[in-house]
Amino acid sequence: MWVAGAERAGRGELIPVEDPATGEIFAHCHAASEQDVQDTVALAQAAFKSGVWVRESRHRRADVLDKSATLLEAELPELIALEVRQTGRAIREMKAQVPSLVRWLKYYAALLRVEERPLLPTVGKLHNFVDRVPLGVVVQITPFNHPLLIAVKKIAPALAAGNSVIVKPSELTPLTTLRLGAIFKTAGIPDGVFNVLPGYGSLTGKSLVSHPLVRKVDVTGGEAAGRAIGALVGGNLARYTAELGGKAPLVVFNSADIQVAVNGIAFGSFIASGQTCIASTRIIVDNKIFDVVLETLKAKTESIAKRMGAPTNPDSMMGPLVSAKQLRNVESLVDEAVDTGAAKIVTGGKRMTSISALDSTDFSRGYFYEPTILVQGALPIDDFRKSAIWRKEIFGPVIVVVGFDTEEEAVELANDSEFGLGAGIWTQEMAQAFRVSEQIDAGITWVNTHHRNDPSSPWGGSKTSSGLGVENGVEAYQAYTTAKSTIISYASTEESLVSADWFRESAGVVRYG
Numbered sequence: 147m148w149v150a151g152a153e154r155a156g157r158g159e160l161i162p163v164e165d166p167a168t169g170e171i172f173a174h175c176h177a178a179s180e181q182d183v184q185d186t187v188a189l190a191q192a193a194f195k196s197g198v199w200v201r202e203s204r205h206r207r208a209d210v211l212d213k214s215a216t217l218l219e220a221e222l223p224e225l226i227a228l229e230v231r232q233t234g235r236a237i238r239e240m241k242a243q244v245p246s247l248v249r250w251l252k253y254y255a256a257l258l259r260v261e262e263r264p265l266l267p268t269v270g271k272l273h274n275f276v277d278r279v280p281l282g283v284v285v286q287i288t289p290f291n292h293p294l295l296i297a298v299k300k301i302a303p304a305l306a307a308g309n310s311v312i313v314k315p316s317e318l319t320p321l322t323t324l325r326l327g328a329i330f331k332t333a334g335i336p337d338g339v340f341n342v343l344p345g346y347g348s349l350t351g352k353s354l355v356s357h358p359l360v361r362k363v364d365v366t367g368g369e370a371a372g373r374a375i376g377a378l379v380g381g382n383l384a385r386y387t388a389e390l391g392g393k394a395p396l397v398v399f400n401s402a403d404i405q406v407a408v409n410g411i412a413f414g415s416f417i418a419s420g421q422t423c424i425a426s427t428r429i430i431v432d433n434k435i436f437d438v439v440l441e442t443l444k445a446k447t448e449s450i451a452k453r454m455g456a457p458t459n460p461d462s463m464m465g466p467l468v469s470a471k472q473l474r475n476v477e478s479l480v481d482e483a484v485d486t487g488a489a490k491i492v493t494g495g496k497r498m499t500s501i502s503a504l505d506s507t508d509f510s511r512g513y514f515y516e517p518t519i520l521v522q523g524a525l526p527i528d529d530f531r532k533s534a535i536w537r538k539e540i541f542g543p544v545i546v547v548v549g550f551d552t553e554e555e556a557v558e559l560a561n562d563s564e565f566g567l568g569a570g571i572w573t574q575e576m577a578q579a580f581r582v583s584e585q586i587d588a589g590i591t592w593v594n595t596h597h598r599n600d601p602s603s604p605w606g607g608s609k610t611s612s613g614l615g616v617e618n619g620v621e622a623y624q625a626y627t628t629a630k631s632t633i634i635s636y637a638s639t640e641e642s643l644v645s646a647d648w649f650r651e652s653a654g655v656v657r658y659g
Contacts, residue, residue: 147182147186147324147341147342148327148340149182151338152337156176156179156343158176158177158179158345160175161176161317161320161345161346162174164318164469165512166233166234166468166469168512169511175317176344178344179345182350183353183357186341186343187360188359189341190338191282191283194310194339198338199305199339204259208255208259209334210335211251211252211306211333212255214329214335215252215255217333218248221325224325225325226244229322230458231457232320233319234465234466235419236463239418246295247295249600249601250299253602254302254303254623266631273633273634274631274632275632276629276630277630278307278623278627278629279308279629280308280626280627281627281628282360283309283360284309285314285355286300286301286312286313286314286365287347287355287363287365288313288315290468290469291421291423292422293320294323297315297326298326299605299622300366302601304364305339310338310341311341312360313326314342314351314354320342323344324342324344327341327342347371357382362625362626363384363387364387365387366388366390367390372613385625387615387616387622389567389606389607390423390567390607390611392567393427393537393564394414394569395428395569396429396571396572397550397572397582398429398430399432399556399572399573399575400434401573401578402574405442408446410572410595410596411426411443411446412443414426419465421468421541423539423612424568424590424596425540427539427546428536428559428563430547430548430549431547431550439547440492443547444519447494447517447519450463452503455505456505459505461504461505462505464543466514467515467542468513472513472541473515473542475540475542480518482534482535483533483535486533487523487524488529489520489523491519494518494543495516497516498514498515498516515542515543515544518544520547522548536562553581557585565607565612566607566608567590567608568589568590568596568597569586569590570595571591579593579594587608587609599618602618603618603619605617
């Protein structure tokens with residue numbers, strides 16, 4: 147564990163860390179016990195109360211975040227290699243993603259330097275200003291698919307605001323988050339202000355989110371876990387942010403450039419082996435161009451499959467799923483869709499067990515699944531739209547392609563989900579882009595692109611199953627603070643004696659408010 151500025155052995159069981167490409171256990175990590183949680187929360191609370199971080203000037207906190215960014219950049223080669231090994235993500239993806247993390251640290255450092263104190267138009271001779279003050283001890287639960295990215299997205303605004311932070315990474319991918327501890331300590335984060343407690347959700351996670359001293363919980367995960375955590379957090383009347391499930395639609399209109407749209411679909415659907423909450427899994431295509439889009443997409447998908455190999459190979463296009471459990475889940479959903487007639491396979495649809503043509507990787511040792519395209523099967527459209535393959539989050543490289551005839555039908559299909567996190571539109575008609583994007587019920591809607599993510603841009607769902615609150619931007623910073631209003635009277639003594647003596651013996655008008 148990383149607690150109070152140092153590595154510390156946990157009292158819980160050892161967690162095996164597996165390489166998803168080979169099935170090899172290559173590391174072990176200490177799990178935090180319930181007592182570890184109690185001790186760490188107490189240390190984090192003591193650090194907060196001491197003022198060692200929260201009472202630092204905002205410019206000093208900004209300097210520390212900037213230095214953290216510089217130190218993180220220096221560690222990138224090792225962090226990327228470790229991220230590839232624990233997630234199975236292709237190294238070409240990690241080389242693009244991990245360096246972008248420094249932007250979050252620099253963004254919130256900059257925000258600290260330019261944040262203004264609002265002066266409110268309060269009635270009377272009163273000077274009313276508002277400060278954003280930190281909450282205290284905050285807990286962050288991060289997932290396996292983007293271990294460093296999602297951790298840093300949460301950590302940066304929380305530290306900028308002055309909180310004490312405890313991160314519980316996924317038990318599948320804890321190693322890179324632990325490495326952040328030494329980086330932040332070297333940058334100047336005081337001991338106890340940043341902590342990492344690996345462990346399983348049922349013990350470590352539950353103990354953390356139900357602790358009465360924890361004032362905010364920020365989780366990225368599945369819908370069921372998010373609801374369960376929310377119930378515990380609510381019992382303590384703590385703040386709660388949850389980025390949960392997704393089933394993103396991607397609508398391709400007749401005016402779209404087909405090859406550009408297909409490239410976008412492939413990226414939105416198969417990056418991270420489809421293990422992202424905003425993966426475009428429901429592809430909705432104008433029937434006028436349906437056949438040519440499907441044929442072009444099939445060729446693109448089969449090209450990806452032919453160029454898969456070891457995640458460490460820079461030429462490999464896609465890696466394995468993160469675990470045997472995740473592989474079984476994807477296999478089950480696809481097999482059920484085919485067996486019930488809900489969908490039929492265009493390409494892919496099975497676990498990979500052959501030898502890679504790219505680099506001779508033995509796919510049978512890992513959890514590789516073919517990038518897969520499905521289309522509506524024998525079921526009528528109304529029954530198809532009730533099927534699990536249309537409604538459930540797959541979290542794998544599997545997409546379903548359906549057609550539409552009218553813009554209204556496209557919007558209806560896009561919104562036909564309990565999830566509302568991300569969505570994509572492909573069209574060269576800007577009026578249509580604005581018109582349709584306004585009707586799509588999603589927290590993030592991309593037009594002629596997908597999966598764009600910036601520290602300044604709010605990221606969150608618009609429907610309950612996709613969570614509560616947002617990450618990124620000023621909104622995330624403010625969610626790690628509360629407003630403190632200070633009201634100062636500048637009335638003269640004479641004015642105060644006339645208007646502010648509530649219990650004077652003579653009659654007269656007194657103020658209220």
